[in-house]
Amino acid sequence: xxxxxxxxxDSVPRLxxxxxxxxxxxxxxxxxxxxxxxxxxxxxxxxxxxxxDQAAQERINQPALELAExxxxxxxxxxxxxxxxxxxxxxxxxxxVLVPDxxxxxxxxxxxxxxxxxxxxxxVVRGTYRGDPAAVPEPPSGHLTQQGVLMPNEGxxxxxxxxxxxxxxxxxxxxxxxxxxxxxxxxxxxxxxTTPGLEYxxxxxxxxxxxxxxxxxxxxxxxxAAFAVGxxxxxxxxxxREARLQTAEPxxxxxxxxxxxxxxxxxxxxxxxxxxxxxxxxx
Numbered sequence: 001x002x003x004x005x006x007x008x009x010d011s012v013p014r015l016x017x018x019x020x021x022x023x024x025x026x027x028x029x030x031x032x033x034x035x036x037x038x039x040x041x042x043x044x045x046x047x048x049x050x051x052x053d054q055a056a057q058e059r060i061n062q063p064a065l066e067l068a069e070x071x072x073x074x075x076x077x078x079x080x081x082x083x084x085x086x087x088x089x090x091x092x093x094x095x096x097v098l099v100p101d102x103x104x105x106x107x108x109x110x111x112x113x114x115x116x117x118x119x120x121x122x123x124v125v126r127g128t129y130r131g132d133p134a135a136v137p138e139p140p141s142g143h144l145t146q147q148g149v150l151m152p153n154e155g156x157x158x159x160x161x162x163x164x165x166x167x168x169x170x171x172x173x174x175x176x177x178x179x180x181x182x183x184x185x186x187x188x189x190x191x192x193x194t195t196p197g198l199e200y201x202x203x204x205x206x207x208x209x210x211x212x213x214x215x216x217x218x219x220x221x222x223x224x225a226a227f228a229v230g231x232x233x234x235x236x237x238x239x240x241r242e243a244r245l246q247t248a249e250p251x252x253x254x255x256x257x258x259x260x261x262x263x264x265x266x267x268x269x270x271x272x273x274x275x276x277x278x279x280x281x282x283x
Contacts, residue, residue, distance in 0.1 A: 019243040023236035030232020034225035041221035064147055071150060073120035073181030081152045081185060088146075089116040091124075091139035095178050098133055098165045102157075106130055110198060111169055111186065112139050113178055114146065121180035123169060124148070125188040127198025133164070137197035148189040149203055 067085040071077035095113035107130050114124040124146065129136050157167035166173060175182050188203040189195075 016243065019239055022239050026235045026239070027232045030228045030230075030235075033228040037221045037225035037228065041218045041225070044218035044221060067122065067150065067183065067187070068116050068118045068120065071183050071185065072118070073183055075184065077150060077184050078152075080150050083150055084147065084190070085150045085187060086145060086147050087114060087116055087122060087124075087187065088144070089114055090143055091115075091141070092121075093139050095121075096136075096139075096164075097174070098129075098136065099167070099169055100159070100161060100165060101128070102159075104130075108133060108136070108165075109169070109201075110136055110195070111166075111174075113174075113180070114187070115180060119180065120183060121178060122183040123171065123174055123186035125169070125186060125203075127189065127194040128201045129198050133162070137195055139195055146187070146189055146193045148187040148193065150183075150185050150187055151203055152185050 062083060064084040064086045065080060067087040070080040070083070070085065092113045092115055097111050098108040099111060101107035101109070107128055109128050110126045111123050112126055113121050115121045125148075126139060151169075153171045154168035156170065159167040161167050169186050171182055171184060171186065189200075191200040194200040
């Protein structure tokens with residue numbers, strides 16, 4: 001009897017179909033709301049990116065600046081990155097490196113030293129070339145004016161490359177090999193000034209910050225999505241716990257008790273085995 005009582009007390013009451021339906025409903029609602037919030041977050045992120053791209057394009061479309069004035073060698077050109085610049089001088093074809101494309105190893109950016117009239121030099125991406133690196137077209141000769149977008153120094157890339165090649169355009173590396181003072185960035189020529197025989201490729205523009213609040217809203221929507229799912233799971237758990245407690249209370253109230261009757265005193269010592277009636281009649 002004691003064993004069956006213990007089994008009854010330890011057993012977990014089964015939830016009714018109504019409670020299970022409520023649990024499923026709140027979880028589904030939480031997931032649906034999370035899905036909507038995730039989509040809103042992606043939309044806000046897209047707005048953030050588009051606003052950054054638009055701002056970068058607006059910088060390019062501004063009137064061209066004289067490179068020698070806005071970014072002399074050794075100066076911080078941070079405010080001028082992403083702007084269209086004009087440079088005047090001559091190419092030095094003996095100072096040239098190729099930068100293999102990150103996806104297609106047969107495609108190279110052709111980077112040649114351009115010595116300005118000021119005596120400073122700048123690394124210029126004259127275009128891209130597909131084919132034998134030894135057959136890259138020569139740069140234009142003579143004194144000329146070129147126009148392009150001033151780009152910031154690229155980061156380190158550990159890809160293995162061949163002789164005369166760099167994995168990225170790094171001014172610090174070029175400064176060790178080229179004899180002139182170098183501008184702290186490089187120029188990617190406009191399509192109109194791309195060297196004949198090379199292909200124009202639009203540079204990966206330095207992205208503007210965009211509308212910062214749009215980026216913050218995107219993160220905020222994703223946090224709300226996680227909160228919606230978590231809240232749905234918690235509510236479902238609470239529904240189940242409350243139903244089990246309500247089911248367990250009447251069961252505990254109807255369980256039989258095995259406590260001794262206090263009206264009957266246990267017999268000990270001499271009184272054990274004596275008839276109670278006989279005990280009363282004794283003088």
